[in-house]
Amino acid sequence: MxxxxxxxxxxxxxxxxxxxxxxxxxxxxxxxxxxxxxxxxxxxxxxxxxxxxxxxxxxxxxxxxxxxxxxxxxxxxxxxxxxxxxxxxxxxxxxxxxxxxxxxxxxxxxxxxxxxxxxxxxxxxxxxxxxxxxxxxxxxxxxxxxxxxxxxxxxxxxxxxxxxxxxxxxxxxxxxxxxxxxxxxxxxxxxxxxxxxxxxxxxxxxxxxxxxxxxxxxxxxxxxxxxxxxxxxxxxxxxxSAYTRADVAAALLEQLGEHAALRASLPLGLDLHDAAALAPVVEETRRDLVEALRQADALGPAAALGRRFEADTRAEPIAPLATLEALATLDASTPVRWRESFAVRIQAVDDRVRLVTRTKTVSMPIEAESAVRRLASGGVLTPAELPGLDAESAVVVVRRLVHEGFVVAPA
CATH class of the missing domain: 2.60.120.650 (Cupin)
Structure with a gap:
């Protein structure tokens, strides 16, 4: 993030x-x-x-x-x-x-x-x-x-x-x-x-x-x-709305479908009203559940809670008319900054840098990675100040980021 x-x-x-x-x-x-x-x-x-x-x-x-x-x-x-x-x-x-x-x-x-x-x-x-x-x-x-x-x-x-x-x-x-x-x-x-x-x-x-x-x-x-x-x-x-340990537990339970033992069907003809008949199934499931939780790591819950947080909160609003106007005049000396409270994962994959949000993924040449990460670190910058790119290329990258809603031009 x-x-x-x-x-x-x-x-x-x-x-x-x-x-x-x-x-x-x-x-x-x-x-x-x-x-x-x-x-x-x-x-x-x-x-x-x-x-x-x-x-x-x-x-x-x-x-x-x-x-x-x-x-x-x-x-x-x-x-x-x-x-x-x-x-x-x-x-x-x-x-x-x-x-x-x-x-x-x-x-x-x-x-x-x-x-x-x-x-x-x-x-x-x-x-x-x-x-x-x-x-x-x-x-x-x-x-x-x-x-x-x-x-x-x-x-x-x-x-x-x-x-x-x-x-x-x-x-x-x-x-x-x-x-x-x-x-x-x-x-x-x-x-x-x-x-x-x-x-x-x-x-x-x-x-x-x-x-x-x-x-x-x-x-x-x-x-x-x-x-x-x-x-x-x-x-x-x-x-x-404080997230709780119960939310972490729920996120852990979301991973249970990855375990074959817990995906198995219950016995044919099992009377679900009969506690005595169900007891062995409950005990076996409990053992499998404990084992599944023992194998779980923090990656799954972190991803699940991260997605929920992104859905529960809102990034800085974007002004559509002002954004189009800014794009029309954007050059190497235009001040810009990263959009506030905008959850983005920046990933370098092979020869591309990917910007991943809850709703979309934007891919750019790997040469733009340093510039993207510098913008994402905060503060107001001009395209000319971005590392790793010449002024013309920096304007192209910033224009794309403004158009996609990752970067804004302060009023």
Missing amino acids: TGTERGPASRPALSRCIRVDADEFAHRYWGREPLLSTASELEGGFDDLFSAEAVDELLTRRGVRTPFIRMAHEGAVLAPSAYTASGGFGAEIADQVSSDKVLAEFAGGATIVLQGLHRLWPPIIEFTRALVADLGHPVQVNAYVTPPSSQGFEPHYDTHDVFVLQVSGEKHWRIHAPVHVDPLRSQPWEQHRAAVARAATQEPVIDAVLHPGDALYLPRGWIHSATALGATSVHLTVGM
Whole structure:
């Protein structure tokens, strides 16, 4: 994979969300303990990412549709028809946000949830991509807009880690220890509803009011609820879908088809309802499974998890019109750089250098390998600065890389 390696101290997106060193966060808090960080302990607030004005713009001028918006009131999610409508002539799609309906529900105490802001709002798109690079796990961002003195959702836990970034207003948070540690996606809080409700009546681990610029980290499974205080509260919930050892195990199990013993058919006429008849088959399969896992190496799981990560995250967007314009004027003095967060494997095979992504493979003459690797290492360069090629050849290589979406020309 290409990209510049980041040490614990060089994680800028993560660092703006925590009051401790990134290395301490990684070893003490990540997946283990909640962490409250106040605005005075952080560098700057979060109003560069989002604001109350941004909420109004999304609700009135952007044609937002479900599922990018939902609303909840006193723990119950409202039907989409309560806050959506047709966009009128030329935009008759019925599930577009209706500002009139949203106003009525919001004034009545309902919380607005703007989902998928990592796909909608430019500052959050950039922040999310940087945070993915810092964490090595997929990230999504939602905004919760709660009217004064209202609670959007009852006590619950999430199956992903979260950062709560308070943008404006104040919100009172109560955090309780897990009743089900490290839940997977298949283990939502509703499966433990009674235990969660009981835990929420106990003394909280954290009982705090978040003010603008404050941040709260919650590992998955930690129970939480929040109530807006004297003014409208806007906060961002940054969801981080941490890959787990269960994911590594699943990736290992994907390789079982390579083992002949585990591909064998079960005996003819076997009664699958008869535990006694099935027991010898289970025992034999267990032995074969242990042997298969003993022979497995890290290459298969690494490839499987790498493919999943590439599918779960997004590279820097490419501007089609600006790219074509840049290609028309590209020469040896044009500044270019590698596309950010773009997963590429660079392979030298015989007399070719291959650039392999999840969706395509691009092959170039082996003479371009040094130039390709130099671009992939990061930084802004001109074709004339690339090693191993004369200026004319470098322009040809860079033009191909821009056209294929590996390299961009900074605006």
